[in-house]
Amino acid sequence: MALKPSLRDVLPAATHDPARATLVSLQDAAAGTPWFVRILTGFGAWVASLFLIAFLSLGMLVGQEAGAIILGLLIIGGAITVRRLGNNVFLTQLALATGLAGQGLFIGGVGVLSESPEVAAMATLVLQAVLLFVYPDTTQRFLSSLFGGLALLILLRLLDAGVLMDVALVGLTVLAHLLFLNQGRLQRGARGELVTPAAFGLVTTLLYSLLMRSWLHDAYVSLFREGTAELPPGVLTLGLAVVTLYSAWRVLQETDSNPGGATGVTAFAALGLLAVLTLQTPGVIAATGVLLLGFHRRSVVLLGMAVVFILVFGVGYYYDLQLSLLAKSLALLGSGLVLLGLRFFILRRFPAAEEVR
Structure with a gap:
């Protein structure tokens, strides 16, 4: 079995007591309210917010797009204010649900008023970029990263820049890997609370986009405009493979393994062979990269996502074989x-x- 060090093994002796006190305080705070009470409180907040939005939206009929935009911005501002007032479950879930409804009103109003999906995608991208920094909630920051990444890809696709969309997808993958590889150092910075939700949002964007491309390619093309050029699947696979190989090299360095030794050569050869065998299914090497990050960061969520999508893309690879x-x-x-x-x-x-x- 592999060695699993404790906090005592990895932290300096002077920080043992403060770290223990922090852990105890977090456990006490989590144990203060039973889990079923938190679930019921959150559910009540979502129901209350839905009734509120339904009441406020009664006047937002066809021809009132400007009012929907203004109302959406007011609701988003109110949600930010409510979220900053406290951290209890009811206020947190109420602000989140209300804020999401406000975002829907704003984006829908912009899209209908402009009659341009490109403008709606740009508005979504700008709005989510702002909320990522000003909304103090992990879930909303994850959703902002996810919605913002998807809005960027959709915008490039609508602008007849399918090749740039694939390049941007590789760029988002690079950013996600760098965030996870440098997670500890970045979390100590001024914007450390953004690192983890943004990284998870970008990974979800990557896997969802590749899933649409692999399994629902016809709907994917017709949805975002037919006749747009895009990179061949093999080129996209090689780009994602380069990112995965870089992450493997970084992981080997951080674990005091020689990237040029037998361990590194074996890992690089296995990843390279996997990429070559699955050229037409870029999701396989992408999910393998997520699996690598999950093991390195010891993240159960990342591991679960990677395993599920490896199985999904593996099935797609099997059915894509012309045999x-x-x-x-x-x-x-x-x-x-x-x-x-x-x-x-x-x-x-x-x-x-x-x-x-």
Whole structure:
């Protein structure tokens, strides 16, 4: 078993008592209210906000788009104010639900008034960029990163810049990997509270976009305008593979493993082979990169997302093969034998350290 160090092992001796006091205080705060009470309180806040928005939106009929924009901005401002008043569950969920409704009113009003989906996408991008910095809530910051990333990709697609959309997707992947790789250092900065939700939002944007491209390609093309040029899947796969290889190199460095040694060569060769075999399905190497980050950051959420999407993209890869069912079966059998052989080689060549008890 691999060694799992405790806080005592990784923190200086002078910080043990403050760290222990912080952990105890967090546990006491979490245990103050039962989980089912928090769920019911949050549900009540969402119901209350829905009634409020329904009442305020009664006058927002067709022809009142300007009023919807103004009302949406007022609701967003009120949600920010309410969220800053306290951290209890009711106020938090009330502000979140109300703020999301306000965002919908504002974006919908801009889209109908301008009669341009490009303007609506730009308004979404600007609004989410502002909320990412001014709205003090982890969930909203995650949603702002997700909605902002999707708005950027949709905007590029609507502007007949499909190639730039794919380049931007690789750029968002680079940003997500850098945020996770430098998470500890960045969280100590002035905007440290933005790092984790923004990183998760960008990863979700990446996986959702690749899912749309792989599984719903016809709807994806017709939705965002047909006839737009885009990068071949193989080129996008190679771009995502470069990002994953860089992250693997950084992880090897941080774990005191020699990237040029046997460990590094084995890891790079396996990732490169995976990218070459799945050129037509870029989601496989992208989800593998997320899996790498999940293991490195010990994030259960990242690991769960990566495993689910690897299975989804793996199924898509299987159905994309232009082979007969017999050939596909033989390919699955052969790949399984290769993976078992690789596992046997890794266990023999790099035995795991015994767990210290």
